[in-house]
Amino acid sequence: MNRLKRIEGQVRGLQRMVEEDSYCVDVLTQVAAVQTALEQVAINVLDGHVRGCVADALSGEDEDDAQVKLDELMDAVRRFSRARP
Amino acid sequence: MNRLKRIEGQVRGLQRMVEEDSYCVDVLTQVAAVQTALEQVAINVLDGHVRGCVADALSGEDEDDAQVKLDELMDAVRRFSRARP
Amino acid sequence: MNRLKRIEGQVRGLQRMVEEDSYCVDVLTQVAAVQTALEQVAINVLDGHVRGCVADALSGEDEDDAQVKLDELMDAVRRFSRARP
Amino acid sequence: MNRLKRIEGQVRGLQRMVEEDSYCVDVLTQVAAVQTALEQVAINVLDGHVRGCVADALSGEDEDDAQVKLDELMDAVRRFSRARP
Numbered sequence: 524m525n526r527l528k529r530i531e532g533q534v535r536g537l538q539r540m541v542e543e544d545s546y547c548v549d550v551l552t553q554v555a556a557v558q559t560a561l562e563q564v565a566i567n568v569l570d571g572h573v574r575g576c577v578a579d580a581l582s583g584e585d586e587d588d589a590q591v592k593l594d595e596l597m598d599a600v601r602r603f604s605r606a607r608p
Numbered sequence: 609m610n611r612l613k614r615i616e617g618q619v620r621g622l623q624r625m626v627e628e629d630s631y632c633v634d635v636l637t638q639v640a641a642v643q644t645a646l647e648q649v650a651i652n653v654l655d656g657h658v659r660g661c662v663a664d665a666l667s668g669e670d671e672d673d674a675q676v677k678l679d680e681l682m683d684a685v686r687r688f689s690r691a692r693p
Numbered sequence: 694m695n696r697l698k699r700i701e702g703q704v705r706g707l708q709r710m711v712e713e714d715s716y717c718v719d720v721l722t723q724v725a726a727v728q729t730a731l732e733q734v735a736i737n738v739l740d741g742h743v744r745g746c747v748a749d750a751l752s753g754e755d756e757d758d759a760q761v762k763l764d765e766l767m768d769a770v771r772r773f774s775r776a777r778p
Numbered sequence: 779m780n781r782l783k784r785i786e787g788q789v790r791g792l793q794r795m796v797e798e799d800s801y802c803v804d805v806l807t808q809v810a811a812v813q814t815a816l817e818q819v820a821i822n823v824l825d826g827h828v829r830g831c832v833a834d835a836l837s838g839e840d841e842d843d844a845q846v847k848l849d850e851l852m853d854a855v856r857r858f859s860r861a862r863p
Contacts, residue, residue, distance in 0.1 A: 527619060527623045527626060528623070531619045538609065538612045538616070541609055542609070547656060547661060548657065548680050548683075548684055551650060551684045552684075552687075554653065555650070558647070564622075564639055565643075566770075568635050568639065569632075569770065572632035573763060573766065573767060575632075581751035581752050582751050582759075589752075597739075598633075599636045600736070600773075601736055602637070603636070603770075658848060658851065658852065659848055662836075666836035667836050667837055674837075678828060682825050685824065685855055686821055688855075694796055698793070701789045701790060701793070704786045705786060707782055707819075712779070717826060717830075718827065718854055720823050721827070721854045721857070725820070725858065728816055731809055731812055731813055731816070732813070738802050738805050739802075742802035745802075768803075769806045773806070
């Protein structure tokens with residue numbers, strides 16, 4: 524949550540930079556910083572998901588649920604991978 | 609600028625999702641959407657930079673300035689490439 | 694395995710292009726094709742790993758082993774994510 | 779060229795690993811190494827292209843050629859960016 528607050532602040536900073544016509548390369552540097560912060564959020568959420576939902580489903584009895592969780596997980600990984608769809 | 613306003617809204621949406629304990633996979637889908645939007649911003653800024661500053665510098669007389677602009681450009685491209693630093 | 698044979702062929706094609714001094718943009722297009730093919734290999738290996746080793750460990754009795762498998766998995770995901778280390 | 783020879787060797791190493799049924803995580807580590815090497819090749823080719831063809835076109839008289847070169851460059855950057863198409 525703190526991370527997301529900080530990201531909101533960074534996006535507002537970006538708006539200010541664009542308004543003030545900042546140098547393009549500085550804008551790009553700031554965009555890259557926001558992306559890195561977002562990716563960190565994604566990795567954390569994914570980590571919690573794998574150790575929570577996915578681990579529970581796999582150690583449980585419901586085979587169909589385990590299957591659904593694994594499919595969802597791989598879809599999410601694919602979306603965050605460097606692979607093109 | 610409109611894009612950045614929309615991205616700010618999306619980040620606030622993410623905060624709400626985390627507050628309301630939304631399903632992890634939905635949070636991940638939303639994070640991926642914000643990343644795609646940010647990358648679009650980056651490409652647009654880079655495009656403007658190449659066709660503006662860089663093109664001017666290269667068609668100008670000042671060889672040192674052209675050199676600086678090309679170095680900066682390649683640094684920015686590297687930062688947005690899939691290459692690890 | 695077939696995919697890896699094809700990738701080897703593509704890399705040899707790249708060597709030929711460099712030797713024959715092909716147009717840079719064509720070389721870049723070919724490099725991107727090899728990267729996409731490799732990423733597909735990575736996703737397939739990861740998928741097999743999650744549905745095999747990781748699923749087995751999580752549905753088994755050995756809690757330490759399950760933990761190790763989850764840590765390894767998240768390391769691998771991180772490495773293939775767009776996140777910078 | 780040396781880099782591409784090394785990448786060919788790495789891809790053959792990957793084939794051996796798959797044949798010998800190596801541990802998935804080790805295969806993934808090796809795939810990531812090949813990707814990093816390829817991305818380095820891409821950055822080098824792009825760098826040569828920008829400082830060569832693109833710089834020449836922009837400092838030349840032919841405005842249409844300069845335009846074509848800039849369009850091609852941005853297409854290539856987009857392809858190697860983390861942005862989804």
